[in-house]
Amino acid sequence: xxxxxxxxxxxxxxxxxxxxxxxxxxxxxxxxxxxxxxxxxxxxxxxxxxxxxxxxxxxxxxxxxxxxxxxxxxxxxxxxxxxxxxxxxxxxxxxxxxxxxxxxxxxxxxxxxxxxxxxxxxxxxxxxxxxxxxxxxxxxxxxxxxxxxxxxxxxxxxxxxxxxxxxxxxxxxxxxxxxxxxxxxxxxxxxxxxxxxxxxxxxxxxxxxxxxxxxxxxxxxxxxxxxxxxxxxxxxxxxxxxxxxxxxxxxxxxxxxxxxxxxxxx
Amino acid sequence: xxxxxxxxxxxxxxxxxxxxxxxxxxxxxxxxxxxxxxxxxxxxxxxxxxxxxxxxxxxxxxxxxxxxxxxxxxxxxxxxxxxxxxxxxxxxxxxxxxxxxxxxxxxxxxxxxxxxxxxxxxxxxxxxxxxxxxxxxxxxxxxxxxxxxxxxxxxxxxxxxxxxxxxxxxxxxxxxxxxxxxxxxxxxxxxxxxxxxxxxxxxxxxxxxxxxxxxxxxxxxxxxxxxxxxxxxxxxxxxxxxxxxxxxxxxxxxxxxxxxxxxxxxxxxxxxxxxxxxxxxxxxxxxxxxxxxx
Numbered sequence: 035x036x037x038x039x040x041x042x043x044x045x046x047x048x049x050x051x052x053x054x055x056x057x058x059x060x061x062x063x064x065x066x067x068x069x070x071x072x073x074x075x076x077x078x079x080x081x082x083x084x085x086x087x088x089x090x091x092x093x094x095x096x097x098x099x100x101x102x103x104x105x106x107x108x109x110x111x112x113x114x115x116x117x118x119x120x121x122x123x124x125x126x127x128x129x130x131x132x133x134x135x136x137x138x139x140x141x142x143x144x145x146x147x148x149x150x151x152x153x154x155x156x157x158x159x160x161x162x163x164x165x166x167x168x169x170x171x172x173x174x175x176x177x178x179x180x181x182x183x184x185x186x187x188x189x190x191x192x193x194x195x196x197x198x199x200x201x202x203x204x205x206x207x208x209x210x211x212x213x214x215x216x217x218x219x220x221x222x223x224x225x226x227x228x229x230x231x232x233x234x235x236x237x238x239x240x241x242x243x244x245x246x247x248x249x250x251x252x253x254x255x256x257x258x259x260x261x262x263x264x265x266x267x268x269x270x271x272x273x274x275x276x277x278x279x280x281x282x283x284x285x286x287x288x289x290x291x292x293x294x295x296x297x298x299x300x
Numbered sequence: 301x302x303x304x305x306x307x308x309x310x311x312x313x314x315x316x317x318x319x320x321x322x323x324x325x326x327x328x329x330x331x332x333x334x335x336x337x338x339x340x341x342x343x344x345x346x347x348x349x350x351x352x353x354x355x356x357x358x359x360x361x362x363x364x365x366x367x368x369x370x371x372x373x374x375x376x377x378x379x380x381x382x383x384x385x386x387x388x389x390x391x392x393x394x395x396x397x398x399x400x401x402x403x404x405x406x407x408x409x410x411x412x413x414x415x416x417x418x419x420x421x422x423x424x425x426x427x428x429x430x431x432x433x434x435x436x437x438x439x440x441x442x443x444x445x446x447x448x449x450x451x452x453x454x455x456x457x458x459x460x461x462x463x464x465x466x467x468x469x470x471x472x473x474x475x476x477x478x479x480x481x482x483x484x485x486x487x488x489x490x491x492x493x494x495x496x497x498x499x500x501x502x503x504x505x506x507x508x509x510x511x512x513x514x515x516x517x518x519x520x521x522x523x524x525x526x527x528x529x530x531x532x533x534x535x536x537x538x539x540x541x542x543x544x545x546x547x548x549x550x551x552x553x554x555x556x557x558x559x560x561x562x563x564x565x566x567x568x569x570x571x572x573x574x575x576x577x578x579x580x581x582x583x584x585x586x587x588x589x590x591x592x593x594x
Contacts, residue, residue, distance in 0.1 A: 085481040108481050120349050120531045121474050129471040132482045141467065165529040181478075 036063035044093030068234035107182030130181035333546035341539030344517035358407035362388035362414030368421030385498035438509030438561030519568040
């Protein structure tokens with residue numbers, strides 16, 4: 035097993051209390067983990083721990099990286115971004131190459147070409163000289179994916195990537211992620227369990243504690259036991275494939291979600 | 301009668317205008333405008349991009365405490381102001397990060413506290429504070445060689461910092477958390493830039509005054525932002541606007557014998573308004589032509 039990150043009995047939180055308790059999870063090469071859980075359950079805190087943005091109160095986090103800086107590619111929630119900030123699309127992508135040792139140096143023409151190539155691959159090469167504010171939510175999301183990918187990371191983390199994305203691109207994005215998964219591990223946070231369960235290999239259910247399911251199928255009983263996100267059970271009138279109980283309607287559901295990926299209840 | 305007098309003064313000042321550049325103080329003023337445009341071009345673009353205009357206003361006013369202290373101790377008020385502005389800049393950041401006081405409230409407190417301290421010190425200083433008005437409203441025509449030397453050093457430092465670290469500054473400003481996830485020295489840069497902001501504000505108080513210096517940091521940058529959308533271009537264009545506006549304001553104030561600081565800011569706003577109308581008309585034309593295309 036090619037392990038990338040290992041969390042062992044990690045407890046973490048902020049000044050106003052503990053958010054995560056006794057979390058243990060190992061992320062290995064080519065993993066595709068969907069992180070689900072209710073709001074405030076600790077999904078984003080888990081990501082911050084993995085990114086090294088916050089330190090655990092107790093427990094250990096091991097990173098098995100030998101590359102500086104480019105180990106993890108990260109796609110933050112778009113709500114964090116000031117969209118009126120005067121920065122060009124090309125520069126946003128290049129910022130993915132930023133690292134501790136790179137304060138001084140300028141970006142080589144090779145770096146710049148790589149940024150443009152990535153944008154081309156995403157079909158937005160023509161927007162390279164535009165600024166963030168001139169782009170639609172979906173276009174900006176592609177830019178951020180390029181930024182996460184430019185350092186050829188071993189682990190790609192996406193925090194609620196479907197929030198601001200148009201439905202057409204949402205589906206396209208998941209297919210792209212499956213391609214990327216051949217070369218890297220992926221962790222994706224989503225409250226929309228129904229959609230991501232088609233694409234992920236395993237599911238981590240985070241609600242203060244972390245429950246890891248080594249498959250992309252969870253039973254209703256398990257969810258109830260974990261006090262996990264119940265919105266998937268009340269996900270409209272349509273029964274959901276993620277629930278084994280509704281396995282008989284699998285094909286029907288599958289088609290439903292492919293043709294109407296907008297069927298979300300946020 | 302009044303008309304005649306205006307015409308009369310105009311004729312005499314036109315004659316004076318030709319010789320205006322031969323006065324040392326006018327040359328100083330032009331040099332000061334040039335250096336102010338450079339420092340404010342960089343730092344103004346930075347604070348506008350990062351939405352730090354209000355914190356800059358707080359730093360500016362808090363530095364008045366240092367000016368008062370300078371008078372009281374009999375040292376150059378600029379040095380007192382520099383200490384006060386850096387301390388208040390760091391103070392606002394630390395207080396809002398480490399306590400439950402919100403940032404804008406912290407700014408409000410330090411803003412008024414600095415002004416209060418300044419007023420008390422000036423009151424306690426025996427005798428009349430002769431340059432007080434020039435610190436409040438600016439006096440580009442009375443800048444000294446010492447002021448110019450300090451402005452020059454700061455301009456050189458600012459240019460060097462931006463040339464060396466432009467991308468790091470840009471990336472940290474755009475997405476601080478992302479920079480942190482890449483182990484970029486986010487805090488070091490935030491404090492470095494905060495120090496530069498504080499020093500640039502203080503040094504330009506001599507040019508524009510406490511009450512007006514924020515205009516140098518925001519109006520040319522906002523004007524530039526109407527036409528260009530990349531931080532680098534905003535910096536360059538705002539420098540040009542800033543210098544052109546300062547020189548125009550300087551000559552108008554000389555010509556009409558009105559305060560230079562206020563005239564420069566008036567010109568800045570005029571340029572901004574004209575620019576806004578141009579952009580509006582351009583967009584209107586674009587919209588109309590795209591409708592016609594259809």
